[in-house]
Amino acid sequence: MVSPLPVSSATNRQQRLWAAVKAHREPLPAKQRRFKWGTTSFMLAMHVAATFALLPRFWSWQGLVAFAVLYWTTVLGVTLGLHRLVAHRSFVVPVWLERILVIMATLACQSGPIEWVALHRHHHRYSDQTNDHHDAGRGLWWAHSEWMLHEIPALDHMDRFAGDLLADPFFRWLDRWFLLLQIPLGLGLYWYGEVAQVHGGGLGLVLWAIPLRLVVVYHVTWFVNSATHAFGYRNFDSPDLSRNCWWVAVLSFGEGWHNNHHAYPSSARHGLRWFEFDITWQHVKALRRLGLARRVQQARYVSGAS
Structure with missing residues (x-):
């Protein structure tokens, strides 16, 4: 049981944690300082392509719709599927639905699902310790x-x-x-853009729906690793730097209520106070009403509890 914190205690605790974390960070070994050129080149290419997508010649309402639909698909796949369902097993769904959610998440291109889940579980085991792979103690850019x-x-x-x-x-x-998985998606979008004579053509649709969407989803996900370990408030006295950050919660469908999550990792509900709106939790509740989600674990915030 992780106790709720008074605001003053949470602030003081966080300041002490930051001081302790920063004071015990040795330089990375030389081997780990070398860049992985495959990953680095891929990320650079996606960011360049995303910039091209924003050129006026590639703008279209169809591109915006494709971006929005695939943003919802991939973010929800990650938050609902890979994170709360697979990584933490905070609820249970039929196997066919789990498969669909994982495929949705995999469209986000955040490595494969096994690697994603393994790294996330590792992060919870060693959150903000020296062997945490995105240790916030090494700075926000690193995290x-x-x-x-x-x-x-x-x-x-x-x-x-x-x-x-x-x-x-x-x-x-x-x-x-x-x-x-990006290949049939890209081919289908390109075909539709050409046949429907969308402004910007098939290439415009592809640029909006794949590199631009991927880059936005990347940074939204990464903000959970960085911003929510630096900005916001704490409801619970968890032994790490996690905080609740409202704007990250909005962008990431509720993942920004990160201190709540680190206090109760197995809870399918991350937004625990009345004003902590959690879009992913609303989807869990909808699945439960439809009889598709069961054994749903739910933490509750009780003000003043000890």
């Missing part, structure tokens, strides 16, 4: 995205943190071939 451009020692322990998924052929296949 935001730089960590993934280098060697990630935590991946050596995937069997320990995601052994349940490694035993599943479906997850193993997706983990290896997740990038291939």
